[in-house]
Amino acid sequence: MSLWFWVMPWMRMGASGTTIRSASMVDSSRMAAIHAEGFAVGWDRSEIERMVLEGDVADVLVSQAVFGEIVTGFAISRVVLDEAELLSIALDPEVRGRGYSTSLLKRHAERVRRAGAESLFLEVAADNAPALALYRGLGMQEIGRRKGYYPASKGPGDARRDALTMRWDIAHLDPTPRAW
Numbered sequence: 110m111s112l113w114f115w116v117m118p119w120m121r122m123g124a125s126g127t128t129i130r131s132a133s134m135v136d137s138s139r140m141a142a143i144h145a146e147g148f149a150v151g152w153d154r155s156e157i158e159r160m161v162l163e164g165d166v167a168d169v170l171v172s173q174a175v176f177g178e179i180v181t182g183f184a185i186s187r188v189v190l191d192e193a194e195l196l197s198i199a200l201d202p203e204v205r206g207r208g209y210s211t212s213l214l215k216r217h218a219e220r221v222r223r224a225g226a227e228s229l230f231l232e233v234a235a236d237n238a239p240a241l242a243l244y245r246g247l248g249m250q251e252i253g254r255r256k257g258y259y260p261a262s263k264g265p266g267d268a269r270r271d272a273l274t275m276r277w278d279i280a281h282l283d284p285t286p287r288a289w
Contacts, residue, residue: 127209129216132167132183134158139180140169140199147199149260160185160196166224168217170200170209182209184217186229193226193279210243218279227280234259235271249277 132140137157145151161167170182182200186193198217200210221229232255233240253274261267 127170127172129168129170129213132161132169134161136169136180137161140183143183143199143201144197146202165196166217166220168213168220170213172204182213184213186217186221188221188224188226191225191227193221193229195229195231211247214243214247218277219282222279222282223284229277229279231275232258232272233275235273244275247277249275252276
């Protein structure tokens with residue numbers, strides 16, 4: 110369960126729903142905390158701030174809470190010419206399994222398309238069944254495998270894990286800017 114759940118109980122998500130918006134610098138600490146909870150090697154706040162400052166496309170999932178909003182997930186991609194790489198997508202453990210990642214990734218793909226990308230690439234651990242179900246459900250295609258790409262998941266004696274590389278054709282998405 111998320112550290113935020115225990116440290117700030119008054120910030121628990123309310124029934125008023127979630128929204129997706131462009132990330133800003135003030136979101137970086139929360140994004141770093143979410144990333145650290147979901148990955149063996151997490152990004153720190155300064156790394157996320159650097160990505161946002163460099164113009165990477167970053168979106169946050171925001172849940173309405175009792176006293177305002179709280180970032181409960183994010184997606185960040187780097188766009189170069191007509192290709193984008195999904196650098197990370199992560200959700201707070203408290204909101205996983207509710208379908209938010211699909212909405213977040215679809216909205217994120219729209220923004221990446223408006224930034225000029227026609228394809229979105231990513232790497233995912235070959236044993237990450239929930240992520241693979243998400244990506245395949247959106248129509249992403251496996252295009253390769255990287256043996257031993259990710260560090261061991263549990264301890265020093267565990268074997269490194271393979272990564273699958275995937276591609277998502279987003280050229281069909283409307284690149285016209287629109288209000289969020």
